[in-house]
Amino acid sequence: MRYHRIPDETVRRLPVYLRGLMVSADQGHEHISSQSLADFVGVDAWQIRKDLSYFGDFGTPGVGYNIEKLARGIKKTLRLDVIRRAALVGVGDLGSALLAYPGFRLYGLDIVAAFDIDPTKVGEAVNGIEIESAAKIDTLKRREITLAIVAVPRAAAQATVDQLVAAGVRGILNFAPSKVIAPKRVKVITLDIAMELARLPYYIPRAEQAAET
Amino acid sequence: MRYHRIPDETVRRLPVYLRGLMVSADQGHEHISSQSLADFVGVDAWQIRKDLSYFGDFGTPGVGYNIEKLARGIKKTLRLDVIRRAALVGVGDLGSALLAYPGFRLYGLDIVAAFDIDPTKVGEAVNGIEIESAAKIDTLKRREITLAIVAVPRAAAQATVDQLVAAGVRGILNFAPSKVIAPKRVKVITLDIAMELARLPYYIPRAEQAAET
Numbered sequence: 057m058r059y060h061r062i063p064d065e066t067v068r069r070l071p072v073y074l075r076g077l078m079v080s081a082d083q084g085h086e087h088i089s090s091q092s093l094a095d096f097v098g099v100d101a102w103q104i105r106k107d108l109s110y111f112g113d114f115g116t117p118g119v120g121y122n123i124e125k126l127a128r129g130i131k132k133t134l135r136l137d138v139i140r141r142a143a144l145v146g147v148g149d150l151g152s153a154l155l156a157y158p159g160f161r162l163y164g165l166d167i168v169a170a171f172d173i174d175p176t177k178v179g180e181a182v183n184g185i186e187i188e189s190a191a192k193i194d195t196l197k198r199r200e201i202t203l204a205i206v207a208v209p210r211a212a213a214q215a216t217v218d219q220l221v222a223a224g225v226r227g228i229l230n231f232a233p234s235k236v237i238a239p240k241r242v243k244v245i246t247l248d249i250a251m252e253l254a255r256l257p258y259y260i261p262r263a264e265q266a267a268e269t
Numbered sequence: 270m271r272y273h274r275i276p277d278e279t280v281r282r283l284p285v286y287l288r289g290l291m292v293s294a295d296q297g298h299e300h301i302s303s304q305s306l307a308d309f310v311g312v313d314a315w316q317i318r319k320d321l322s323y324f325g326d327f328g329t330p331g332v333g334y335n336i337e338k339l340a341r342g343i344k345k346t347l348r349l350d351v352i353r354r355a356a357l358v359g360v361g362d363l364g365s366a367l368l369a370y371p372g373f374r375l376y377g378l379d380i381v382a383a384f385d386i387d388p389t390k391v392g393e394a395v396n397g398i399e400i401e402s403a404a405k406i407d408t409l410k411r412r413e414i415t416l417a418i419v420a421v422p423r424a425a426a427q428a429t430v431d432q433l434v435a436a437g438v439r440g441i442l443n444f445a446p447s448k449v450i451a452p453k454r455v456k457v458i459t460l461d462i463a464m465e466l467a468r469l470p471y472y473i474p475r476a477e478q479a480a481e482t
Contacts, residue, residue, distance in 0.1 A: 065278075067471050071464040079448065096448065135470035142466070149366035156362045159446045159463035203469055227469030233372045235292065235309065243472030245465055250372035251284040252460050253355070256416055256440030257348035258280050259456030 062133070066107045070130050071163065072097050073104065077127045078162070089120035136164045141201045143169040143225075145216050146208035147177055147187050150231055154205060155183045169201060173212070190219070197224035210234040217244070275346070279320045283343050284376065285310050286317065290340040291375070302333035349377045354414045356382040356438075358429050359421035360390055360400050363444055367418060368396045382414060386425070403432070410437035423447040430457070 076097040080088050090108075094101035108115070108126070111133045115121045131137045142160070144151055147170050155167060170182060173190040180187050193216075196204070204225045208216050213232035220228060221238055230236055230246040238244050289310040293301050303321075307314035321328075321339070324346045328334045344350045355373070357364055360383050368380060383395065386403040393400050406429075409417070417438045421429050426445035433441060434451055443449055443459040451457050 067468050071467040075446070075461065075464065076448070133471070134467060135473065136467060140470055149369045153362035153366045154462070157462065159461065160466060162446070163463050163467035165463065165466055202473055203466070205466065226473040229466045229469060233288070233375070243469055245468060247462070247465050248288065248372065249367070249370065249460070250376050250378065251288065252458055253373060253378055253416070253418065253442045254284040254347060254349060254376035255280050255458060256442060256456055257353055258346070260348065260415055260439040
């Protein structure tokens, strides 16, 4: 079983490489050197070579990586080579944006169900998906939906995660700015958008800010 | 000048620690051990101690870290100790969600301007902010707004970033699923939401998926 064999930080970077490879293939390239990929995705070439060494060597000296083969290898490693069905919980501003977001399909992810606690929203369709009552989250197991996106308010996050875990969900992307607890068998990635923005001021030196005023 | 002195990976984790400290303070705690903080934020205790060693030692053996002092130290290090004004470009589904998002203020970030290219949106107000024409992005310098959030479609991302760079913006949080190029003095963080979701299937073993069907 390969479970957890590859470090989390590498798993974090592999989709970045995959995106770089997809764009490079779109531009008509067949091969790419680790240095070109490095320049493209903004990761050091040695880091890329090390990350790719975890699951096999796709490079040929002097020629570089075969883009199609490497992309296929990354997809297989990340288990993106089959279409995954995902559910969204919380169809507010952010949830609606996520339902409308075309990017998920690029990575073989298909949002096929949406839930909300608000009875006035239930039955409405957003981007072709009918909103169901949050009470029906327990149907996910039967529907073989094992991925979920949580876009509920902070206060509702833990209860929602508990419901999803009980419904057999194994991976959760949590947008609520809140720590949520789940059993070890369930992978939770919390994406606090404000926290990402909070990293930016560090890179803006105070002196330059003052100089600009 | 401290610019770039702390590794990017540490800068990435500091807001996570800060959130943990804020929640812990809300719960009435005054001190926290690196182990408790580790359990809370899901990062190893040795990693936390190493990260915090970059900007001073706030811990007392047997007592732990003084939460208020450590939070202040992290905020100062991340330059979150002053309110930062930010602009949003692209008021579509995601942009509207971001304007409505209360989390930014937690980190001293204030979205005070919004731009869109669509003339039918210009003049409308979203969450109290009047949408301006994207042609007015060049006013940001004069308004001393040095942070921007880009939520435009992929095809418009680079042109938007070019406009923001020309307007003196120094930090950009880019939600367009696209690589954008900016001068070294401008820090760009690209947050491809689909790419985050793409990391999840790796953690769901195929065997277990099959067993569940």
